[in-house]
Amino acid sequence: MGGNSAVVVGGGIGGLAAAIGLRLAGWEVTVVERVAVLDDAGAGISLAANGMRALAALGVGEAVEAAARRQYTGGTRTPDGRRLSLMDGAALERELGAPIVGIPRTGLHRVLREALPAESLRIGAEVTDIDTSQPPRVRVAFGSTTLDADLVVAADGINSRTRQRLFPAHPGPAYSGSTVLRAITRRPVEGLTTDFELTWGHGAEFGHIAFPDGRAEWHAVLNAPAGVRYPDPLTEVRRRFADWHEPIPALLAATAPAAVLHHDVHELATPLPSYVAGRIALLGDAAHAMTPHLGQGACQALEDAVTLAAAVAGERTVEAALSRYDAARRPRSQTVARDARRAGRMGQQLVNPLAVGLRNAAIRLTPPGVMVRTVLKHADWTPPRIAPRTA
Ligand code: FAD
Secondary structure: OOOOEEEEEOOOHHHHHHHHHHHHOOOEEEEEEOOOOOOOOOOEEEEOHHHHHHHHHOOOHHHHHHOOEEOOOEEEEOOOOOEEEEOOHHHHHHHHOOOOEEEEHHHHHHHHHHOOOHHHEEEOOOEEEEEOOOOOOEEEEEOOEEEEEOEEEEOOOOOOHHHHHHOOOOOOOEEEEEEEEEEEOOOOOOOOOOOEEEEEOOOEEEEEEEOOOOOEEEEEEEEOOOOOOOOOHHHHHHHHOOOOOOOHHHHHHOOOHHHOEEEEEEEOOOOOOOOEEOOEEEOOHHHHOOOHHHOOHHHHHHHHHHHHHHHHHHOOOHHHHHHHHHHHHHHHHHHHHHHHHHHHHHOOOOOOHHHHHHHHHHHHHOOHHHHHHHHHHHHOOOOOOOOOOOO
16 A cells, blocks of 8 residues: 555544554654643653554564563562562563563653654544544644544543544443552652562552652552542541551652542453454454553554554555454454453452462462463564555
């Protein structure tokens, strides 16, 4: 396909990555993003080997690694500090050829945005209409502007209006039963010796992701009814996790009250029947928002982006490319989403003391090799090559 143009709706991780990939495929791309500062700019993210491989395929792997910290040490613990499992990030990196990293979301966004020419980003513009009445072109309206494109990538997040429009019978996002409070510490954390850790209590999880400068993101995930809010979220987290092991108190002590973000966790519990319709492709959370219990949502969005770009580069028509994209991405991302839900039910969300005890005993008895294979199941992914056709 030559001389093609795409509009990407949404400049989150998925949308920016898709734009980078489509440009590598030789396309002209415009990204339309409604907000200048992202909702979760004050949070961090961990990227597993599959996400890092996707970023490398997009040509930004080294830049992301330079802004990130490799996650070598840590694992899972119980609130009194006893170890359930050890993470060996170096072994995983050897196995997969790419590291697991932790990075502030703003750092990841900066790298992705810098990989695109400034004129391809329309920040502060909200897409209000996608007109498909004159095929094969799709007309996208934002502000007082309209753009005609050969392809629209809807990377407009979990509450995607494009998805609602394409699949009006789909029930949309469902509440997962978990609410998450998180923050990045304002200073390096004393005594923080592990890169990445999760601690499971009864219906509660506390985790951290360390950054290169010694600061860290922590997250506290709680079973709660949807919509619960606290007048002083940091005080509430300190109360709930008061007797949990170090470095949890140290992480909370290094946090400014205003830094705490609070979001309810929703997911697309009902899988979509397709990620494409006509010349529109859904990508990232718009297609398969999943719970964060495997830390795979953004990694899957990055896989989507590379797969879409490779399909567009390799096929003769947009229709054939989108069909290839849907066939490659839907089974994998929906399996990861299902496994993330299960991981939450067996991990953070588990409340019954007997079930928690059995779960913990099972983890302690699991040989390290089996643990590694469980991680590999999601993180072992080889990106397709983005190679523009020459004829
Ligand atoms: P979004 O980031 O939601 O981006 C959508 C963008 O579209 C937004 O910027 C929005 O403003 C814009 N938009 C929407 N509508 C319009 C419109 N009409 N016009 C213009 N712009 C529009 N994933 C991991 O891989 N690792 C992790 O460690 C991890 N941790 C997580 C922790 C938590 C607590 C949560 C909730 C999620 C976590 N995830 C993680 C998942 C990850 O954050 C998401 O999967 C990822 O950010 C999705 O990116 P996206 O680009 O698809 O959507």
